[in-house]
Amino acid sequence: MSVSPQAMHEALREPWHSLHRQRQGVSFGVWVFLASEVMFFSGVLLLYAMYRILYSDSFATAARESNIWFGTINTAVLLTSSLTMAVASEGARAGLRRLTLWCLLITALLGLTFLVIKGFEYREDITEHLIPGPHFKLPDPTAQIFWALYWLLTGVHAVHVTIIALVALFNFQAWRRLRQLTSPAFEGLALYWHLVDMVWIFLYPLIYLPGRSG
């Protein structure tokens, strides 16, 4: 199925003169924004690095309290969603409507699955008193820093995962033909979704793996 000139025309937005250039512009803009996101996470990862060097034993003890099953399953879920998102983005570009719609739907559902699993994990963490504060499970106060970073990092990441709302919206728009498949926005959204995935690839070893080797 080829892309009709009319479809290209409808996806073109001001102030661009060609869809090709608009597509480049959207990708470039998202890449610049991703640089910003990287700096956002690197600030708190610096904190993590410093505290882990200072309190390596206590970090190992604290990290063993995390539930590696939830973390590992979620990693698989998120990596798969990144695959379907990549397929959706390329499918949209090639004009493969059915493939794009299905892959967007699966991406959104996998993202939702991630959040649901994360919710069960949070419930377990709460019942086990892993929230830093007076009733914290572990005696060593520095272990609270690990869990403070856990809540902040996974929380901020989970907020990023809510971008699936946009995935679902694009899916709906593409389904109802309100958004042309030639729209560069699919690729922009895919780039962003891969960042969400990449951040998790950093978080998984930092949160679930310390202290589990021995």
Add this chain to the structure above:
Amino acid sequence: MSEVTFDGAALPTKERTRSYLTEGHTLSSWLFTTDHKRIAILYMAALTFFFFVGGLAAALIRLELFTPEGDLLSADGYNRAFTLHGVIMVWFFLVPSIPVTLGNFLLPLMIGASDVAFPKLNLTSWYIFMAAGLLAVYTILVGGVDTGWTFYTPLSTAFSNSHVVTAAGAVFISGFSTIATSVNFIATIHMLRAPGMTWFRLPLFVWALYTVSIVMVLATPVLAMVLLLVMAERVLGIPFFDAARGGDPLLFQHLFWFYSHPAVYIMILPAFGVISEIVTCFSRRRIFGYSFMVYAMLWITVIGFMVWGHHMFVSGMSIYASLVFSFLSFIIAVPSAIKVFNWTFTLYRGSVAFDSPMLYAIGFIGLFTIGGLTGLFLAAVPVDVHVTDTYFVVAHFHYIMVGGAVSAFYGGLHYWWPKMTGRLYPDGVARFAAILMFFGFAFTFTPMFIMGFLGMPRRYYTYPPEFQIWHVLASSGALLLAVAYLMPMAYLGWSLFRGQRAGDDPWWATGLEWRTTSPPPKENFFAPVRVDNDPYEYHPEDVGPHHEHKEPFRTQGEVG
């Protein structure tokens, strides 16, 4: 060599009188516009409001300090006043000021585009900014915040009883607006330059916007994260900087200044761009050392990220770290000095005209030089230890941020006002305001250098009587400065209704923004733009803008 020529007077009347201002007069035609020029005006309205709010807090501070006793404000009230002044002026006026107003309006015009790369994102960023502004106003109304604009831990996380969370939240949200604008600018400059507008033909103002956007994209998120940590620690009680649980409050300072030192360059880089445009135009000369001006800004962009530690010489960093930061801070003075020299050399043998934008620009060069040189005092560890947290520091950064950035903002506003509104203001009054601003500023902040060096600490609302003479001088100067800031609002406002029509290019300037009508039409240009020449071709006379209307230059006795 051909230059883009345009003669607005030759257009049919209907075309000539059509402009971005005439495309709809309803409120919604403004609030839902995606035209970068209208968004610039929306930003201008918002920033004027915040400039008043921040200025009001400054007035309270200067009034309180008129006498050594605390007679106007309580100790706590004074803390809240200077925090309000800092937070509003830094994040709701200075950081956005030139990029979102002049930059938004001019960037597409200067590169020959019809709009920024993502017009809807541009409008969204204004709404985000307004949401942040509302939260800031709410914070003020419910009692304000008393930590100082720096939000230092553990004061902000554990001890302050004021509204830290909403204040930090407002700054956090405004960061998204900054990032959105800068992503837009970077994409615009990369993707939408007109044919022939190569990188080294870009006006220096565009280069300034480019470099400042890079700093904004990379520095702002770090501030966002550190403020998020402060809010989380304060609201949820989870420890990041809590020394009782092994946290390190100093880490906050590192992350905060990793943003807030580059933030100084966020404020001053656009000002550099404005000054370069004005100085070339009013000395009728090509800018001296164009490529060095570009490399100097790029140099500042990179090194600006490596000097944050000079804010922390007395915070207990290792002496080795201090010396490295001190060395790098001296290094970053070099590109700034290159820029000052190049502006000066541009003036040299130029045909200098002292119109009001030029007076602001020359005032800028003087005040920025003093601000920069006193920065070197502070970059030297031993001197810094002596003057840390004194009025010397206050004077230094106001010379950069107010004497520098705000002067440049007013200069740029006067320079491009005819383009934005199509009207000329009375230049005599404007010149008076420009000179008054220079003197009012020097009057206000020069005494602060002296009292700071003598030991007057900052952020104190009472002081020993021997400092009173300096405080009285500063407070009186502040009155002059306030008048100088208010005057343009009056005559610029008047010019909107009664000002003379400006024509396309009242200054006979180079630059694509002058190759269209004033005010420009919604799509910016009447014909596709092609660029065949370098920027700032003012000289020699027979290639400068509008040379065809000028009498040819002849020396005495020459026959031709």
